[in-house]
Amino acid sequence: xxxxxxxxxxxxxxxxxxxxxxxxxxxxxxxxxxxxxxxxxxxxxxxxxxxxxxxxxxxxxxxxxxxxxxxxxxxxxxxxxxxxxxxxxxxxxxxxxxxxxxxxxxxxxxxxxxxxxxxxxxxxxxxxxxxxxxxxxxxxxxxxxxxxxxxxxxxxxxxxxxxxxxxxxxxxxxxxxxxxxxxxxxxxxxxxxxxxxxxxxxxxxxxxxxxxxxxxxxxxxxxxxxxxxxxxxxxxxxxxxxxxxxxxxxxxxxxxxxxxxxxxxxxxxxxxxxxxxxxxxxxxxxxxxxxxxxxxxxxxxxxxxxxxxxxxxxxxxxxxxxxxxxxxxxxxxxxxxxxxxxxxxxxxxxxxxxxxxxxxxxxxxxxxxxxxxxxxxxxxxxxxxxxxxxxxxxxxxxxxxxxxxxxxxxxxxxxxxxxxxxxxxxxxxxxxxxxxxxxxxxxxxxxxxxxxxxxxxxxxxxxxxxxxxxxxxxxxxxxxxxxxxxxxxxxxxxxxx
Amino acid sequence: xxxxxxxxxxxxxxxxxxxxxxxxxxxxxxxxxxxxxxxxxxxxxxxxxxxxxxxxxxxxxxxxxxxxxxxxxxxxxxxxxxxxxxxxxxxxxxxxxxxxxxxxxxxxxxxxxxxxxxxxxxxxxxxxxxxxxxxxxxxxxxxxxxxxxxxxxxxxxxxxxxxxxxxxxxxxxxxxxxxxxxxxxxxxxxxxxxxxxxxxxxxxxxxxxxxxxxxxxxxxxxxxxxxxxxxxxxxxxxxxxxxxxxxxxxxxxxxxxxxxxxxxxxxxxxxxxxxxxxxxxxxxxxxxxxxxxxxxxxxxxxxxxxxxxxxxxxxxxxxxxxxxxxxxxxxxxxxxxxxxxxxxxxxxxxxxxxxxxxxxxxxxxxxxxxxxxxxxxxxxxxxxxxxxxxxxxxxxxxxxxxxxxxxxxxxxxxxxxxxxxxxxxxxxxxxxxxxxxxxxxxxxxxxxxxxxxxxxxxxxxxxxxxxxxxxxxxxxxxxxxxxxxxxxxxxxxxxxx
Numbered sequence: 001x002x003x004x005x006x007x008x009x010x011x012x013x014x015x016x017x018x019x020x021x022x023x024x025x026x027x028x029x030x031x032x033x034x035x036x037x038x039x040x041x042x043x044x045x046x047x048x049x050x051x052x053x054x055x056x057x058x059x060x061x062x063x064x065x066x067x068x069x070x071x072x073x074x075x076x077x078x079x080x081x082x083x084x085x086x087x088x089x090x091x092x093x094x095x096x097x098x099x100x101x102x103x104x105x106x107x108x109x110x111x112x113x114x115x116x117x118x119x120x121x122x123x124x125x126x127x128x129x130x131x132x133x134x135x136x137x138x139x140x141x142x143x144x145x146x147x148x149x150x151x152x153x154x155x156x157x158x159x160x161x162x163x164x165x166x167x168x169x170x171x172x173x174x175x176x177x178x179x180x181x182x183x184x185x186x187x188x189x190x191x192x193x194x195x196x197x198x199x200x201x202x203x204x205x206x207x208x209x210x211x212x213x214x215x216x217x218x219x220x221x222x223x224x225x226x227x228x229x230x231x232x233x234x235x236x237x238x239x240x241x242x243x244x245x246x247x248x249x250x251x252x253x254x255x256x257x258x259x260x261x262x263x264x265x266x267x268x269x270x271x272x273x274x275x276x277x278x279x280x281x282x283x284x285x286x287x288x289x290x291x292x293x294x295x296x297x298x299x300x301x302x303x304x305x306x307x308x309x310x311x312x313x314x315x316x317x318x319x320x321x322x323x324x325x326x327x328x329x330x331x332x333x334x335x336x337x338x339x340x341x342x343x344x345x346x347x348x349x350x351x352x353x354x355x356x357x358x359x360x361x362x363x364x365x366x367x368x369x370x371x372x373x374x375x376x377x378x379x380x381x382x383x384x385x386x387x388x389x390x391x392x393x394x395x396x397x398x399x400x401x402x403x404x405x406x407x408x409x410x411x412x413x414x415x416x417x418x419x420x421x422x423x424x425x426x427x428x429x430x431x432x433x434x435x436x437x438x439x440x441x442x443x444x445x446x447x448x449x450x451x452x453x454x455x456x457x458x459x460x461x462x463x464x465x466x467x468x469x470x471x472x473x474x475x476x477x478x479x480x481x482x483x484x485x486x487x488x489x490x491x492x493x494x495x496x497x
Numbered sequence: 498x499x500x501x502x503x504x505x506x507x508x509x510x511x512x513x514x515x516x517x518x519x520x521x522x523x524x525x526x527x528x529x530x531x532x533x534x535x536x537x538x539x540x541x542x543x544x545x546x547x548x549x550x551x552x553x554x555x556x557x558x559x560x561x562x563x564x565x566x567x568x569x570x571x572x573x574x575x576x577x578x579x580x581x582x583x584x585x586x587x588x589x590x591x592x593x594x595x596x597x598x599x600x601x602x603x604x605x606x607x608x609x610x611x612x613x614x615x616x617x618x619x620x621x622x623x624x625x626x627x628x629x630x631x632x633x634x635x636x637x638x639x640x641x642x643x644x645x646x647x648x649x650x651x652x653x654x655x656x657x658x659x660x661x662x663x664x665x666x667x668x669x670x671x672x673x674x675x676x677x678x679x680x681x682x683x684x685x686x687x688x689x690x691x692x693x694x695x696x697x698x699x700x701x702x703x704x705x706x707x708x709x710x711x712x713x714x715x716x717x718x719x720x721x722x723x724x725x726x727x728x729x730x731x732x733x734x735x736x737x738x739x740x741x742x743x744x745x746x747x748x749x750x751x752x753x754x755x756x757x758x759x760x761x762x763x764x765x766x767x768x769x770x771x772x773x774x775x776x777x778x779x780x781x782x783x784x785x786x787x788x789x790x791x792x793x794x795x796x797x798x799x800x801x802x803x804x805x806x807x808x809x810x811x812x813x814x815x816x817x818x819x820x821x822x823x824x825x826x827x828x829x830x831x832x833x834x835x836x837x838x839x840x841x842x843x844x845x846x847x848x849x850x851x852x853x854x855x856x857x858x859x860x861x862x863x864x865x866x867x868x869x870x871x872x873x874x875x876x877x878x879x880x881x882x883x884x885x886x887x888x889x890x891x892x893x894x895x896x897x898x899x900x901x902x903x904x905x906x907x908x909x910x911x912x913x914x915x916x917x918x919x920x921x922x923x924x925x926x927x928x929x930x931x932x933x934x935x936x937x938x939x940x941x942x943x944x945x946x947x948x949x950x951x952x953x954x955x956x957x958x959x960x961x962x963x964x965x966x967x968x969x970x971x972x973x974x975x976x977x978x979x980x981x982x983x984x985x986x987x988x989x990x991x992x993x994x
Contacts, residue, residue, distance in 0.1 A: 062816075068859065080577045105821045170780075312564060324571035336833070428521030430525070431563050
């Protein structure tokens with residue numbers, strides 16, 4: 001990866017003076033074009049060896065461009081909020097919105113590289129993290145992000161000379177810290193693992209640019225022109241950017257036999273049995289979430305279902321058993337403008353619970369493959385890849401210790417009609433029924449197909465969907481509570497072994 | 498405070514059944530009226546003794562109203578992000594937006610009450626925290642928030658009986674934890690300090706409702722009807738809510754002699770002296786921010802000034818000396834919709850730096866008393882109280898260890914004109930000049946008056962404004978850097994003594 005960066009590069013002062021003014025002007029034009037038409041964000045990652053000019057280049061970019069439209073983030077060690085969540089969480093949190101540039105000074109690549117070089121992770125874990133990175137960048141890129149990754153390179157000798165020179169001059173001595181020398185001692189390892197990491201993450205949608213860091217003029221102009229070229233190419237596309245828009249359609253069962261049709265929606269449970277079971281299960285759930293072993297996990301519950309299927313009632317029976325300081329219920333409605341300026345999963349990443357906590361989603365990220373698909377709010381080039389992105393998201397949660405359970409509450413069309421009518425008749429239930437609910441009913445079959453696809457494509461042993469026969473509310477609540485308790489207990493017991 | 502809550506209250510089953518349906522319907526109407534016209538948020542605080550029905554009431558409110566429009570937060574011990582900031586920070590963070598209900602299950606009152614009852618703070622600190630709370634609630638209320646505070650009361654005997662009864666029944670035994678008995682042992686202290694705290698925080702704009710917690714029907718109906726009455730009263734106001742709208746106008750110097758006129762804007766500094774001073778000061782600033790003692794502080798720098806006064810250039814000279822992982826530059830532009838739904842200072846509280854970090858604001862909360870005042874974006878009933886709110890905000894920062902410095906960069910009208918013209922002529926500086934800048938110039942005198950009022954009313958020894966003569970950019974940068982270094986050094990040295 002570093003061969004061409006070690007053959008010596010420089011730009012003369014005259015050349016620099018001739019090229020910079022036009023470059024600055026073009027960069028500003030690009031930045032303002034992007035601001036005017038905020039279709040995508042630009043994410044710039046700055047990496048490389050100490051003393052290779054990363055900091056100076058960062059300053060220069062902020063000087064050449066309008067810094068008020070740049071979101072610069074330099075990542076320090078994760079704080080306890082970040083440590084209690086999947087490692088990518090803090091990078092999600094700082095993504096630049098559409099229409100803006102974001103600069104990550106150090107990033108997930110630094111975590112991975114330094115942990116490996118200091119032997120805190122082995123090569124298997126390194127490759128796992130590289131896979132996490134690749135999925136993250138692919139997701140961003142499919143969502144439209146322009147991703148530019150720079151590696152500022154120096155040979156070992158050049159790094160040493162540069163550190164010494166900086167140290168010698170009293171005006172710049174403060175720029176060299178103990179950490180720089182510590183990193184210098186690690187040079188060979190860093191180089192080896194960086195080469196591996198860069199190679200494996202050098203994708204078409206997010207390629208690395210390795211920049212020779214020895215000459216100020218060369219590296220500055222190289223970065224500036226690379227940013228300009230990439231922005232300009234995207235801005236000047238004659239059509240709106242789309243990831244592949246040739247998704248094939250999903251095959252459907254040729255015998256028209258659908259999973260949801262196999263459910264026996266009417267189930268028996270008398271009131272006395274319900275009350276007893278409810279008390280017992282709420283007690284059990286409370287004890288499980290107060291169990292010391294739960295402190296290493298979190299619980300993520302997703303509720304989807306037909307309108308009027310009883311999601312709210314199920315959720316209340318669960319929260320009654322939980323410590324109010326340890327759970328949040330997230331009703332999912334229309335995104336805010338801050339959320340709309342981010343990749344679609346961003347607003348759910350925002351609410352990922354920390355260890356020892358429970359997050360309950362009343363509707364969820366599955367809206368992407370349900371209402372957004374059925375109503376055509378997003379094209380198939382978006383919802384088709386949502387299955388993969390959702391599985392990736394949930395995988396990251398589970399890998400970090402979360403217990404993720406998803407419930408589809410199913411009622412029959414007749415039961416739904418009866419409930420709609422009852423709601424319209426009862427004053428204090430009126431708010432639960434809207435014109436939209438009636439409209440959705442008309443598309444019952446389209447939704448059914450979407451639900452079956454969703455379950456098939458996103459249900460796994462570790463992150464299962466539970467289909468809940470919900471014509472009888474009492475039965476549904478008990479089934480949900482019992483599923484939660486069983487899964488929680490199984491996971492905590494698995495810890496012990 | 499608790500007398501009337503101990504005389505015995507109950508509501509019969511028949512009465513309950515007769516009143517609840519109409520109450521639910523009216524509550525939902527109020528909630529939907531608020532959603533339709535999101536003029537204000539409703540903040541409901543739930544406090545009181547354990548086993549007095551707080552949790553049940555929380556559940557009931559979530560059942561009676563549409564829970565998707567309620568933001569419920571139960572506060573646990575603060576995490577490290579919160580501990581690194583003023584104690585009110587985490588309550589700011591969770592405020593409900595306009596148009597929604599927020600329920601704080603426990604709040605700043607719990608911090609104060611338990612810390613005092615467990616003798617972790619003395620009565621002087623208790624009164625200081627009560628003062629913080631009063632200012633916070635007054636600010637929210639002036640901003641339009643409807644604040645409802647409930648104290649669920651039980652006598653000591655009643656608490657004991659209720660805990661025993663819950664424990665005896667195997668179905669409810671799990672509801673009683675060790676912590677409940679620990680709090681029971683503290684009853685007398687909690688009661689004494691709560692009475693003090695409630696009395697001192699019982700204001701006209703945020704009164705306490707003390708509710709007898711013994712009878713389920715009584716306490717539920719009491720809370721429900723109190724919420725309804727308060728919401729309805731506000732919703733049915735015949736005119737938009739305003740805090741006092743009778744602010745007198747600010748007196749102006751009758752001799753027309755203004756503070757800004759006393760500055761000698763043209764200052765000398767040759768290029769060589771500038772370069773030397775810059776290197777020395779950047780080195781000094783770097784050392785100061787890496788000083789171990791700085792880990793207990795944070796640095797907040799505010800830049801305001803005439804258009805084209807050189808704020809960006811000053812900021813860059815500072816950030817060049819800082820560790821990129823330890824600072825953020827916050828360019829202040831128009832608020833997002835999430836920000837507009839919150840009290841005006843919320844978007845600045847969002848960016849309060851943690852200990853060891855620096856936050857640099859390129860324009861700031863002072864926009865409230867500058868552009869918003871001059872351009873009439875908000876009425877005098879808002880900007881007149883902003884001085885007080887700003888001073889309170891900065892006071893909280895400083896009390897928590899922050900070093901807060903504010904710079905006004907002043908140029909003459911002639912110098913500004915020259916810079917505007919130069920910017921229009923230089924391609925890559927064009928972005929720095931807009932029509933708005935030309936318009937602002939026409940209101941030069943209005944701005945001058947606003948600036949002088951701002952400085953007079955918000956400059957103190959601990960949070961001073963520094964007026965920077967900025968016709969000479971080099972001079973201005975050095976003055977700013979030196980001021981920052983001197984203030985930082987003085988504060989760190991003060992720690993040692």
